[in-house]
Amino acid sequence: MDNIFDTILGLVLGAIGMYWLFNFFKGKKSKEITTHQSTVLLEKMKSVCKLISVEGEFAEIYKYENVKDFMSLVSSKKKALVVIKAKAHIGYDLSKILMHADEGKKTIILDNFPQPEVLSIEPELEFYDIKSGFFNFFAPDDLTKLNAEAK
Template sequence: MGLSTLLFFVITLLLGGAVGYGLFYVANRKNAQLGQSTQSSTILLERIEKVFKVVMAEGYFTEIFDYKDDKKFLYLFKNSKKALVIAKAKVLVGFDFAKMRFRLDETTNQMVIEYFPEPEVLSIDTDYKFYDIENGIWNRFSHEDYTNLLVDAKQAMNEKALEGDLPRIANNQIQFMMYQLAASMNWKINMQLPEANQKRLEEFSNYDEVNAEPKLLPKDED
């Protein structure tokens, strides 16, 4: 075998190895990229329900929750964990008309309402941010603690919305809309509600707008 033939054989072997390694590297890189970008998800539809809910008032709330939990170790050493939670929420208040009971009297063109639902919170869209989280040495925040904090904050938002003016605004809005709609169709609404239901709706009807009138300043005496 001559020298030129040997060199040709060695160069061919090196080139073949280099090409083979390059093809192997490219194939593995593509497989790796495909493996990284592959995702799978499963969406399960549990149930579909027909609802007749009408939103009549919308409110925006911001609440600050100062959470602190103290625990004692061996009844001697106190250890605390703290957190500041700022919660923002959009609250929708309205009525679930599936709860209303009524009958139509076509001879007198009347809608006789025998039960009218109270305004309720239909939806709360919340956003939470945690600040100044301080963990104790042996008293630390867990995932369950964070979940409970969010549940408490949402419950507080729900109570605050029902205690405010949103239910009264929603009740006045729905009453006005119903009577106007009935009058436009030459119908009348006849409320024949149970006493407790009537009294409760009257409480929601008592809505007084805030009147901000400037007070006159006393005149300066000469």
């Protein structure tokens, strides 16, 4: 009788243990939590009077390589490939025009019309093939410098 009781108790405790283990590992699935936060700050607003007459689209491939030698024994290379696509706006800054009115003839006379100039450049960078060496790796400030050089 004692042996049957021990067997039943073992089965019940085993079932409870298996249920607990199943629920424990079921809840251990890998979870990925991503949060994004963005705040737009207005730095400056000013009135402009510009006329864009030409818009050009450009593309450039910028290749970056850096090799460091350690104790003249081992060299380590890091490299990146950056594709730069940019829009350039060329036109006139109309705030440089001198205007005066001839009331008798009812006309407005424009003097000192400016030469066309580059008004803005809007670059868009895409990084490809970023590879760090064993002793020479990319730090966040390296990518910031690379971004500035490419622009």
